[in-house]
Amino acid sequence: MSTSGAKFKAGDRVQVRLEDRRGHIRTPWYIRGKTGWVERIHGEFLNPESLGHGGDGLPKKVLYLVAFQQGDVWQRYDVKRDKLLVDIFEHWLEPAN
Amino acid sequence: MMRGHHDIGGLPGAGPIDQSQHELSDWEILADAINQALGAKGIRRTDELRRVREEMESGAYHDMSYYERWIASMETILIEKKILTRDEIDRKLAEFEKKWGEP
Amino acid sequence: MRVDHSVDQSNDAHGHEHPKHELSAVARRVYAIRELLLEKGLLTEHDIRCQIEYQEARSPANGAKIVARAWIDPAYKARLIADPKAACLELGIDATSINEFVVLENTEKVRHMVVCTLCSCYPRPILGRPPDWYKSFNYRQRSVNDPRGVMREFGLIPPDDVEVRVHDSTADIRYLVLPVRPQGTEHLSATELEKLVTRDSMIGVMNALPAVPKIA
Numbered sequence: 001m002s003t004s005g006a007k008f009k010a011g012d013r014v015q016v017r018l019e020d021r022r023g024h025i026r027t028p029w030y031i032r033g034k035t036g037w038v039e040r041i042h043g044e045f046l047n048p049e050s051l052g053h054g055g056d057g058l059p060k061k062v063l064y065l066v067a068f069q070q071g072d073v074w075q076r077y078d079v080k081r082d083k084l085l086v087d088i089f090e091h092w093l094e095p096a097n
Numbered sequence: 098m099m100r101g102h103h104d105i106g107g108l109p110g111a112g113p114i115d116q117s118q119h120e121l122s123d124w125e126i127l128a129d130a131i132n133q134a135l136g137a138k139g140i141r142r143t144d145e146l147r148r149v150r151e152e153m154e155s156g157a158y159h160d161m162s163y164y165e166r167w168i169a170s171m172e173t174i175l176i177e178k179k180i181l182t183r184d185e186i187d188r189k190l191a192e193f194e195k196k197w198g199e200p
Numbered sequence: 201m202r203v204d205h206s207v208d209q210s211n212d213a214h215g216h217e218h219p220k221h222e223l224s225a226v227a228r229r230v231y232a233i234r235e236l237l238l239e240k241g242l243l244t245e246h247d248i249r250c251q252i253e254y255q256e257a258r259s260p261a262n263g264a265k266i267v268a269r270a271w272i273d274p275a276y277k278a279r280l281i282a283d284p285k286a287a288c289l290e291l292g293i294d295a296t297s298i299n300e301f302v303v304l305e306n307t308e309k310v311r312h313m314v315v316c317t318l319c320s321c322y323p324r325p326i327l328g329r330p331p332d333w334y335k336s337f338n339y340r341q342r343s344v345n346d347p348r349g350v351m352r353e354f355g356l357i358p359p360d361d362v363e364v365r366v367h368d369s370t371a372d373i374r375y376l377v378l379p380v381r382p383q384g385t386e387h388l389s390a391t392e393l394e395k396l397v398t399r400d401s402m403i404g405v406m407n408a409l410p411a412v413p414k415i416a
Contacts, residue, residue: 020099023148024144024147024148024151025101026318026370026371027370028104028106028107028317028318028344028368028370029100029101029104029106029107030106030107030317030344030345031106031368042300042371042373043300045299045300045371045372048144048147048371051142051143051144051145052142052144052145052147052148053145053148054142054145054178057144063371063372063373065373067365070345073107073344073345074107074345077345079348079360079364081360081361081363082347082348082363082364082365082366083363083364083365083366084344084365084366084368085365085366085367085368086367086368086370087368087369087370087371087372087373088370088371089371103318103319104317104318105317105337105340105341106315106317106318106340106341106343106344106345106368107317107341107344107345108341110341111337111338111341111342112338113338113353114333114336114338114339114342114350114353115332115333115336115338116331116333116353116354117332117333118331118332118333119332120215120216121215121216121329122215122216122217122218122227123215123216123217123218124215124218124223124227124228124230124231125215125227126215126252126255127230127231127234127248128230129251129252129255129329130248130249130251130252130255131230131233131234131237131243131248131251133251133254133255134243134247134248134250134251135237135242135243137247137251138242138243138247140242147318147319150319159337161226163320163332163335164227165224165226165227168226168227168229168230168233169226171233172229172233175233175237180240180242181233181236181237181240185236186229186232186233186236187232189232189235189236190228190229190231190232193220193228193231193232193235194221194228197219197220197221198221
């Protein structure tokens with residue numbers, strides 16, 4: 001699935017912003033600053049950070065399924081092949097090297 | 098940096114998972130239904146409720162049961178939107194408590 | 201004429217009835233809130249009853265129907281993965297209130313598990329209400345960094361050459377796990393297969409139930 005105007009495509013390596021933003025944030029703390037790759041583009045959705053405070057959620061933001069090696073997220077994780085997948089909005093992602 | 102008290106993925110110290118299931122009480126089914134009905138009518142958005150829960154005082158969040166949290170956040174959002182007042186709810190509850198009585 | 205909603209003559213809830221004076225300080229407030237919302241015309245008794253019935257009509261049986269059909273019919277499975285909401289409607293299951301629905305197919309080499317660490321998002325239109333354990337702090341904390349430990353507690357031990365993929369449903373996407381069809385079930389009908397599909401296998405902490413061996 002592709003969304004015209006999506007900044008990233010499947011396979012792109014991305015890093016989650018390491019940021020402490022106020023408000024209703026749906027990017028979990030444990031994944032901030034971590035690097036993974038785009039698995040799927042889910043499409044455009046209303047922005048929860050706006051909806052949470054009574055806003056209309058516009059403009060819609062692109063939502064991605066981002067995959068991470070478990071070993072890259074936690075200090076200790078024993079099984080190399082396991083993955084962690086999180087639904088993350090475009091404005092929380094930056095290109096990774 | 099402030100991690101929300103609800104943002105608990107990966108936090109250490111979690112124990113075994115209690116797999117028991119409690120049968121829902123009348124008040125829980127009612128809380129669930131009122132909450133969904135408010136959503137269906139567009140009176141509140143899911144993210145508003147979540148935000149209210151996140152802003153809850155951390156002790157309260159962890160001490161309340163799941164549906165108690167829903168009732169508390171539902172009340173907060175209704176007051177925030179000036180649909181109800183705390184005072185009204187307190188007074189109505191006091192009326193009911195007179196009828197419910199104590200054994 | 202003003203109806204007294206504090207007395208449960210309506211029986212619009214069918215749960216465990218507590219004497220109301222025994223309810224906690226927070227729990228009892230729901231009755232006051234209900235009465236005020238009804239008085240102000242924001243909700244009606246009908247609105248509330250509809251939600252209760254809607255919820256009661258949703259159970260893991262819906263998911264089991266979908267899974268069993270996908271096991272039996274490869275073309276259906278393909279449609280399910282491509283467009284889960286449309287495939288649900290084919291079976292009379294209404295998932296339209298889910299914003300975006302994704303089916304995660306387990307294979308011999310991949311096992312999926314679903315959690316919502318931030319609250320308790322769950323595919324309610326398909327599976328009904330989530331179990332208490334899914335909403336628990338321990339599940340929300342441990343699923344992401346110790347999924348195999350969680351699975352072990354449910355009796356599932358994938359070998360190391362099987363990939364475990366945990367999905368944290370942080371946004372509007374709702375996930376349903378399509379468990380692996382148990383071996384030796386080729387002779388079973390869809391109805392019999394449905395009995396093997398447990399709620400927990402569609403969350404991903406367990407496999408589907410094994411087939412009962414046929415007595416020759």
